[in-house]
Amino acid sequence: MLEYIKGFFELVKGLGITGKHLTKHAVTLQYPEEKDVMPERSRGVVVLLSDKEDGSLNCTSCLLCMKACPTAAIIIDAPRGEDKKKVLKKFELDFSLCCYCGLCEEACNFSALKLTGKYEYSTGNKDDLIWDVHKLQDVGRDVDYVDKRKKKVKKVAPKPTVSEATDEIKPTQSADKIETKPVEIKTDKIKTDKIETPQDKDEKPKTEGEA
Amino acid sequence: MSNLRTEEFDINMGPHHPSTHGVCRLLLTMDGEKVVKVVPYIGYLHRAIEKICENRTYAMCIPILDRFEYVTAMSCNYVFSLAAERLSGIEVPERAEYLRVIMLELNRIASHLIFFGTTAMDIGALTPFLYALREREYIMDLFEMTCGQRLTYNYIRVGGVSKDIPNEFTPKCRETVATISDKVEEYKRLLNGNPIWKMRTIGVGKLDADLALAYGVSGPILRASGVDYDLRRDDPYSIYDRFDYNIPIYQNGDVYDRYMIRLDEIQESCKIVAQALDQIEDGPIRAKVSPNFKPAAGETYTRIENSRGEMGVYLVSDGTKKPFRVKARGGSYPHLQLLPEIATNCMIADLVAIFASFDVILPEVDR
């Protein structure tokens, strides 16, 4: 008999613990209406990133991500064009194969690929899970990222556009060179009497005056 | 009435049965409600993980092995990384060791919480399941904030860990560990004295130490039968010797003890995580390891203490960038093997309780 009374009290104790939760708020979210905020490092849909200024793809077709992928979800076709540069012909990502491991993002040195917190891409058709380069880029347009590329690319870029009018540009180029030279001299050889005179005579008085 | 002839009949429990924790088919021969014979049929979740690993580089093996035992994927990451490190003699930075221990123990807590929830649900108490998963969610949040995934982490790598913890991790982790430690007390109040719970668990599915050892049982189930054996202490790895924690032991080896030992282990793991958070110092998190790294030729069997017993990897390297052989050993396989031994001649409801208390997870059995 005593056991039954004891047991009854134990049951009431358990119910009390459950009862306390009646007054508390729910810990769940009503999903389609309310959405959780995904953490920054969240590994969801893979996207291709575009340059923040001109909107072009960051990808240089180096194929590193394709080689790092354990499930062969990425297929890249990038034959070399006439100027020996790789041209990205095809970049496909098969989300039915992808296991969201993040190895491709780690392999990419050009901030061209990122796993994002996006996750709503379910579809009734399996073929829709193969995303081509345009879709990957479009989905990635609003993704914020830290650009870890070296900014070399920018300085090189104006050269080809200049090459057409060679005659006009040459003088300015030489002027550029001359401008930088005296500065070097200033710092290295301060108070040496013989300063190498730059070829251009316009610059000469400047250096002398300062020295 | 006593000479009334009864007829035995066969019944399939599973492969899709809520209490088989995955897809396991138990072929039961029943005499009324009494189980006369149990034959487990396995293989429904076979994904040839070991073979897949042979065709991948070491870095690629880790996300694949995540799926080997997806409830404690950190352990799978870790045991493989450890094996590769032992083969090639890579030194892991101090901070990485601490991060690994924190993640492993958090994962152990998460796994035991699942055990607590599902076992209680299988035996008939639904509420604990909801509570346990609520608490587990805090840990999932911590993992997600660190590595970006909730289940398949790909976090522990050969030579260290993939990312450092974010700033908000430490305070949140401390809070989580303290909350869970408190909640476990609440769970104990909720269930331990409950007469129905006690009737369903005490003295059910007794496993004595000799039988357990004969079957290669390991982990909490072995310790619930009174064998003091924990690989964290008995086959030391990582930096577990720097923490002060107990290894709970129970003597009876019944469902109740197997349940109690896991709740105690949650609290011990909470202690370890709290100490690790105190001791951790800044520093590098990963040794330099090339993505195509080639360990020296050789072989190793590396084992760690997982929440489901001994988890091991037998790794053979032939000096190339792909492993020659990866054999993964999970604790669940011997435990499932033990089921016919223990569950014969019990009631079908007890069979469910026993099976739940073994905490078998089928992907680990089938691989």
Ligand code: SF4
């Ligand atoms: S996340 Fe992993 S599986 Fe998916 S494309 Fe990248 S490397 Fe391949």
Ligand code: SF4
């Ligand atoms: S690694 Fe980056 S840059 Fe190279 S192909 Fe892949 S996405 Fe493009």
